Amino acid sequence: MRSSTKTGIALTAALLALPVYAQNPLNSHSHGSATVQLVQRDQELVIYVRATGIDMLGVGHLPTTTEEQAKLSQVQGSMRNPGYWIGLPAAAGCSMTRYYPSQHPVVAGRGALQEMSPGKVYESNGEHMDLNFTYHFQCNSPNQLNSAQIRLFEHFPSLQSVNVKIAGFNQTVVTVGPDNPVVQIP
Ligand SMILES: [Zn+2]
Structure with missing residues (x-):
């Protein structure tokens, strides 16, 4: 399934335009x-x-060994199911239309760079890496989107905090942790 509405494209563009690396704690x-x-x-x-x-992987750099690549595939497979890591109100009736995982090298002083391509050699892939996941949903009752439970802590125990930015509703940023994983959406 694939979302190809104009709205979807506009939202994707808005999200891709968001990253303001380094200075922004969200990034x-x-x-x-x-x-x-x-x-x-x-x-x-x-x-x-x-x-x-x-x-997410226990590995900071772009996976190189077979084991590291297997771990990445496993995490990307688990993350494909959004319910694995985020709980949305069932009453909102949201169904996923698109899932897109990617990896990005991170360079000191420059922040996250563009997406890595498998098989390409990167100057800086030995340093750090971010894993990104983007999901599109269609929701039957979007007004029922009043909370989100972040379950990343259950699967990635080294995570201490998640910054949740909500836009398109009333804009807000909330930090959640293992002991308070539910975000109220205003
Ligand atoms: Zn790192």
Whole structure:
């Protein structure tokens, strides 16, 4: 399934335009911390999550060994099911239309760079890596989107905090942790 509405394209462009690296705590590369953004417009919901390679894979750099690549495939397979890591109200009736995982090298002083391509050699892939996941949903009752439970802590125990930015509703940024993983959406 693939979302090809104009709204979907516009929201994707808005999300891709968001990263303002380094200066923005939402986009800094900080072990133990992840970022989630929820953007809703009409019936479309776009969710973007970013975490460090260290927290998700136990490996900071682009996977090179067979074991590291297997771990990456396993995490990407688990993350394909959004319910694995985020709980949305069933009453909102959201169904996923698109899932897109990517990896980004992180360079000191420059922040996260463009997406890595498998098989390509990177100057700086030995340093750090972010894993990004983007989801598009269509929601039957978007007005029922009043909370989100972040379950990343259950699967990635080195995570201490997740910054959740909500846009398209009333804009807000909330930090959640293992002991308070539920975000109220205003
Ligand atoms: Zn790192």
